[in-house]
Each structure stands twice: as structure tokens, then as C-alpha cells.
Amino acid sequence: MTNHWIDIGNSDCILIMGSNAAENHPISFKWVTKAMKAGATLISVDPRFTRTSSKADIYTPLRPGTDIAFLGGMINYILSNKLYFKEYVAYYTNCCFILTDKYSFNDGLFAGYNPKTRSYDKSYWAFEKDKNGIPKKDHTLKHPRCVFQQLKNHYARYTLDKVSAITGTPKEDLLKIYKTYAATGKPDKAGTIMYAMGWTQHTVGVQNIRAMAIIQLLLGNMGVAGGGVNALRGESNVQGSTDHCLLWHIWPGYLKTPRSSNTTLAAYNKKWTPTTKDPLSANWWGNYPKYSVSFLKSMFGEKATAKNDFGYSWMPKVDDGKSYSWLDLFDEMYRGKFTGFFAWGQNPACSGANANKNREALAKLDWLVNVNIFENETGSFWKGPGMNPKKIKTEVFFLPCAVSVEKEGSITNSGRWMQWRYKAVEPAGDCRPDGDIMVELFEKIRELYRKEGGTFPEPILSLKWDYTTGGKYDPHKVAKEINGYFLKDVTVKGKKFKKGTLVPSFAYLQADGSTSSGNWLYCQSYNEKGNNAARRNPVDKSGIGLFSEWSWCWPVNRRIIYNRASVDRYGNPWNKKKPVIRWTGSKWVGDVPDGGWPPMLTKDGKLNPKTKYPFIMKPEGHARVFGPGRADGPFPEHYEPLECPVPKNLMSSQLHNPTIKLFKTSADKYEKTCDPRYPYVCTTYRVTEHWQTGVLTRWQPWLLECQPQLFCEMDEELAKLKGIKNADKVIVESPRGKVEAVAIVTKRLKPLKVEGAIVHQVGLPYHFGWVYPKDGGDSANLLSPSVGDPNTKIPETKAFMVNVTKKGV
């Protein structure tokens, strides 16, 4: 979230699309309800009429995987009716930048496409620069090659007729929603988006979010109270695990994982540190070396010296151009490339797309360690459906771990709040906190390296790893290390600091080895003032629900990021009733501002040379309406899901995203477009009563009582067509697998008219698995395809093709 949960209550218009907040984030509705009570409009756009839709002022369906068409139509509506927030667009976004004449877009392809590699040469998407190397700007937005005019050209193609034909959404609904949402383009109005996996789990996942970000920028909804682009994270600490580099491509704090071509620390820092020639651009990532060196100091302590590149050579590198995402890992595992696997707090036999492939992949391992609270389909894969235990070589170890309330530590919620939790009870039996398991494991491994040497022992033997107290994992020591220390007596920014004290905030981190920080974004979370994540002051001084002394949030306790865009160029809030920050003439008051520099204009309307542009994380200082960094194009463009019910894409002759890559094992079967064997669009989702693959909730009798079995929701016409009655058992089948489910025949799903034909859609929750309960059904991911977004490789589990039949017919 750029904003935070409480802030939803400040909104004038809430669009819930790509998420089902009432069901999957029930507490969020406390704030949605609050906003509605104050007069906000709630819009729900979803293939199904959900519990969220039941509360909405406006509901409309769309076909899964057509969100860009829907949103592209909204961009067109905003531009052609001149409903955008002109001053904001002209000065805070890159709409005023001028593109070089190499940029073009033709029939679904952007300039620079290489059909052999199925990738783009992004140098075709560059900005024209002046003699000083600064992007040229036209604040009148009239230059034919400026981003604004190109945006207009691009989305003029998204007419109501075309959008409706693609999405299946009635035209009058589109218009009503466009009009309602676009009304937040007024300076004192704010619209917000609550999205989740309904937008990300597509082959155009990243561009779905980009499309909405463009809308929010056109309407001036970024940085303001009640606005923002708000990802509702699917687990209580998924934000924290991402921040601390759960994913392969990053180090903590979104630093890059080194590529093999980054042979030295200097080469690595040079490669990943963006530069700017514009004196008005803060280019915050210019501080990159301070964060990377401080991180290496946290990893290797005194062993990290300037002479040895602070231990940079000990860190793992990934091959250039190679992806190591979830889908890639399981592909390698399936092809027998792995010997061992730790499935830690996860259940890939049910959670991963194309789950049959994952289950078969586990059988190719020598060993598998399953760390979990309950037995699950991953640890027990060898005795699952279709498996012959006698023929499986994998040795499985099960390590029971403590649950969240049985250990101390922090979680970071969707609103970036790091919240400290105390231990409520002791773990049951011999269950241990994950930290203790890791410490014990690491110490054994280090002992073996010490005794036996082995290949490349230095990284393990040089790790600082002093996180224990009395031999046990100590969460406070880890939290302090994440914050970082001064490693010698130093003077920074005119202030003296003693060796061994905690760094006050990331502005004090250094690239010379004098500071450490396990994650620069969290520097300030646990400093000499104490454990800020544990703060519990329930007083809100802001008047807009920032609650700045309750827990702590990254970065530097800034509750609404990009808040420098919430004010005009003089520093006055666009919305005077809900100010996030305000310039008093000498300083900012309110939330922690995105940098303390003065506003862009002085009192007499002249450019203040001391100012910086508001979007400080971008080298150009302007929010990117034109996004030249993505794999699949600088503007979002509608492409059909890999498996789709239509023979052609009405927007271009590119049926699918031209940059996606398919896996090629025998387990990777994909539906060919319009295959009559798989005529129905399928989507997967969650329900309130269960969590993820249900490992935690299926064993909870009260929750299981509410949602005992896998179900398949379908519309009444489809049910009639297939002779299916409500509560009948049905078989749902895709090219990859099949599941048995209970039919819920409902008015809440309707057939959609798409490109002149009727399209039926069905949906299944993915909470169930064969281990328990025995009559609960198996994972809906046995159906979903292993294909991912070209930027993130998140699998396309929200739109694929299946068949549905009545069981026994």
C-alpha cells in the first residue's frame, strides 16, 4: 500500500477490483464502511458478485483477464472528457516529457520488439534530453511526442464498444463507473483502489497495476489522504517477507541480487545505482552504495573490509538473463536438477499453479524438509493421489514449528507498519520457533564446514551471525541488526555518533563500512529511542488517522508515501480538509514528508532552486505515466490470457502478451485457444473462512464447519446446459488435471456477451487438499497453468480454460 488501512476511511470513492476485500480482508471493511458512512461511493468490479459486491453502490462484472481493457477505457474517458487534474499531471508526472522519435506502437507491439527472443530493446522507449542530459519537458502537454499526447493516442483505441465487447461489461455500467471514479480528479476529492491477486496473477499482472497507477496519477490521487495504489497483501506478514527479500531477485530493502556479470562491488554498485543530471531531482536511489555496503557489513561484520569488497564476492550471484522464480524453480526440480528442498511455511503441492507438476517434482528430490504446523500435502506428497510410495526415493523430514502467538517478533502489514508482537504462550511439545530451527541448522552446517572444509566455505564461515542469547535465537538482536549500527565513532551530517550505537535513520548510512544495516528501509525501526515497532500510542494528532506513534512504518515512519504530491507547488494541500503535509513557509508539518526540501515555487511564484521534484524514488523525479522499465511495454496494453475463450484480440493482432515464455516439460500442457474440450473460463480465489491452501484452517473445526468442501460456482444457464443441479458433484477438468467439487449454481455469476458470443465462467477456491478432510476435495491449482507474467513470473491462476461435467455422466 502507498497508503494504509485506516486511510481507506478518508476516501471519496473506493474501487475494489482485482480483490474481494470483504471476504479476504474482512477487517478492511471497517474502514470501507467508515468511508461510506461519510458519503463515499463503493464500486465493485468482479467476474462474480461477491460478498464485497453485496455492499457496493455499483457492481459490474467483467471477464477474467480483461482488466486492462476495462481500465484503458477509463483512461480514454478521463482524457477525452478532460477530467484529469491538469496541474498535477503537468508538473508531477512524466506526461510533460518528450519521447525520442524511435518510440512507436503498432498493432499490439511497441518499438524495439525482437520476435526471436520475445523481448524488447528498451532503448526505443527513451526520453529526449537537452544538452545537459536532462529530459525535455513541455508543461503545456501539447508536443506531439510528449507522453501525454502518446497516452492519448494509445488509449483512444479503447472505445466503449471495444471495451464492452472484450470485457463483457455492459456499456452503461462502464460509463457509470468511469464517470463516478473520474469525479475524484478534483483537487479536494480522492479515489482509492483496493486490489490483490485478482490483478497480479495474470500474464499481464504488472500492467494491470500500471494501468491503475496511470489513472491515479491522471486524477491526482497519489500521495493524498484517501488515495493511493493499495495492494491488499494476502498474509499478515507478506509485506515484511517481501521487504526482507523472500523473492530471488532482491536483497533486503529492494536492493538487487547481483548478476554474474557484476564481478566487483564497484561494478555492482555502478550497474544498479541510477543517475540524474537534473539538480532538481533527489534521485534517492543515488544512495544505493550506502545501503549495499551497510548490508554487506551486517552480513559479514568485521570480516567485511574495503580491501575485500566488504565480502561482496561471498554473496551468491545469479546468471544474467536467467529467472529463478517459483515457476522456474519447480520447473528445474521437475527436470531433476535439485537434490534437496526446504518447504518452510508453505504448501507448494497445493499452492502452486499446475500443482500436479509440483507434486511430481517433489518425487525427483533426494530429500525434502517440511517445516510447518500441521501435516500437509507437500510433506505427505509421497502417499498422495496417484503416487506409489515404493517408487519414490525422496526422504522427507517434518519439523513442527511454533505458531505466530508462540514466538516474539515483528510482522509488517499491507500498510507498511512494522508491528512488534510478544509471545503469548509457549509452543506445544517440541515445536520450535522458526528462528531457533534456523540457528540450530546454521550452527550444524557451520560446524561441518569448519571440520570438513568443502567447496567455498568462506561465505558460511565469515557470516557475522551473532543473533543468539544463551544459545537461542533472539528476535531483538535480529531487529537491531536490521536497523543497523555505527561501527566506529563518526560524525555524520554534523552529528557525532559512538561506535556500537544504533543508526537513527537511513539518512545516516555510509558507503565506507562505518555503518551496518540489514535492511536500509527499516533503518529507524529499532534505534536508540527503542523498539519503535512496539510503540502503542493510540493518539492521532494528524486528524486523518495517521497514528504516527502507533508501531512504526517504512520508510522513516512516513504513513502516506509520495506525500509531496499531496500539495500544490507552493506547498498548500490540494485538499484543505484532509491535509497530509503542509509547508508553513519554513518547514513541513503533518506526516513525515518525502524529503524536507522546500516546495517547488517560492511565494512569488518563482522556481525555488533548493526544491526537489516530489517523486524522489525515480531518477527523473516525476511519476511514471510512461514506464520505460517494464518487460512488456511502457503503456499497459490489452492482451488475452494465455488460455482464453476468444479467437482474436480486438485490440491488435497480438493475441497474447508477446513477451511471455512457456515451460516445455511434459507436465506443461496449455489449452489451445478456443479448444472445444475446455470451453469455460475458470478463476480461482479464496473465501473468508479459509487461509491460503487451508493448512491452518482446514484443521480448525469451526471454520471447516462453515466451508467444508471444494465448490465450483457457476451460472444458472451453464448449469442447465450441463444438466447440473445445485449441490450436485461435478468434475472440473483442464489440460493439466481435474478435481471433484460441489456445484453452487448461483445468480451471482452471469454468462457474459464477449465479442458477440456467450461466455460462461466458473470459479473455485484453492483452499482444499487431500490430506484433510478426506471428503474436502483437492487443490484447485491442479487445474491452473504454469505460465507467468514476464516481469514477475507470478502465475496466471485467475484466468484459464476448463470443462465442467456432472459427476458420473
Add this chain to the structure above:
Amino acid sequence: MAGKSFFIDTTRCTACRGCQIACKNWNQNKASKTKNWGSYQNPKDLDGNTFKLVRFSEAEVNGKIRWYFFPDQCRHCLEPPCKDTIEGYVDGAVIHDKATGAVFYTEKTKKAPYEEVKDSCPYNIPRKAASGRLVKCTMCLDRVSAGLLPACVKTCPTGAMNFGDRDKMLALAKKRLAELKKKYPKAQLLDADSVRTIYLVIDDPQKYHKFAVASSESGLIDRKLAMKKMLRPARNLLKAGITG
């Protein structure tokens, strides 16, 4: 009429079922083995272990789909007919708490005729537990007496479940009704004058639940009840005679 009341604003209910589970948790009521019967609603009905049940129903109004949620529970009637029925058989089996107005079934309800008690309730609430005791929502009398909110109200994230002094709840309900009337002409409070669990709905109550308002057969039951009430002194005399 003082005491306490619930105000249940169904327009704010998201059917998260936090209330249903919180009720089970506080009362330590077991889960039954259920099957999906083509609905999210589960268990299918109130039972000996389920005092609170969120009912789901779909309706189409002017071509627009609506999904209604009805967190069903005992209404704690101001004049509870179940109490009369039960006490026609067992004295002191039902406590009608003076301070709150809660209608509380004691252990003695084991001796009351279940079907007759159930039929006498215009909202079809009482159920028989495995122990033989008749059971239903207790208004969390133990919690409320200790100054806490009922478990279902405490857990509700949206403000659908409200609880407090009856006059305050009635005022809240009337205020909310007035707001909703503008958009939903059929908005109404259900039997607000005779119950302590006041529902606000925006459509015909029958679309939410067959027993959302006092059932039409209740007239008949009333007559049966009236007969029992009339006969009660004589029967009590008779019982006294036997035991004495």
C-alpha cells in the same frame, strides 16, 4: 422498557461470520460435520451447537442481483412466548433477566417438550443440545453482567452488530433507517417494539429468512399458548398435590 438490546444493521454485514465463530468460541460449542449443500450457509440451520447463524440468500431486484445476509439469533422477546411454553411444564427453567431483558434457558429446560417450545417461538430459534437441554443465544449474559459486549458484537468489524441500552439502540436503529429509506424505500426495522434483537433490512424480510419477522402461524400458537397459560394454575396445583 429499559434493559439491553441488539441492533443488527444487515446493510453493514459482510457475512464474514466472525459473529458465528465468536459465538461458538465463547460458548465452547462444538462444530458439526457438514457438507457443502450448494450454499455458503453452513451449518444449514441453527442446531444444539449453533446459537448464531449467518443466513445467505440471493435475490434479483429490478434485474440487479442482491446477496442478503441475516445473522440469525434469539430475539430476546420482551414477552417471550417460549418462556410461557416451557414454564407450562417446568417452573424456573427460563430466567428472564431483569437488568438486561435477556431470556436465558437453564438446565431445567431438559424437561420441556422441545418441539412444542420450538413451535411456540415465532422466530424458530430454540434447539435441543445433545445433553437434552434446550439452547439458544444467551445474550452472553455472563459477559454482559461483567460489563463486556456480547462475543458476536465484540468481533464484528463493520458495525453491523451493535449492543447497548435499549433506548440507545432504538435511537441508532431509527436514525439508520431514516438514512436508508431514501435509497431503499422498503427499508424497515423488524418487530422492533416486541424484541430485543432489532434487525434492519432493506427489502421484504421474507427474502432474508422465512422467520425474519414473527411467523404468520404464530396466531395459532398464541391460542395454544393462551390455553396452556389458563390451565397452568390447575396443573401446578395438581403437581403440588402429587409431590406434597
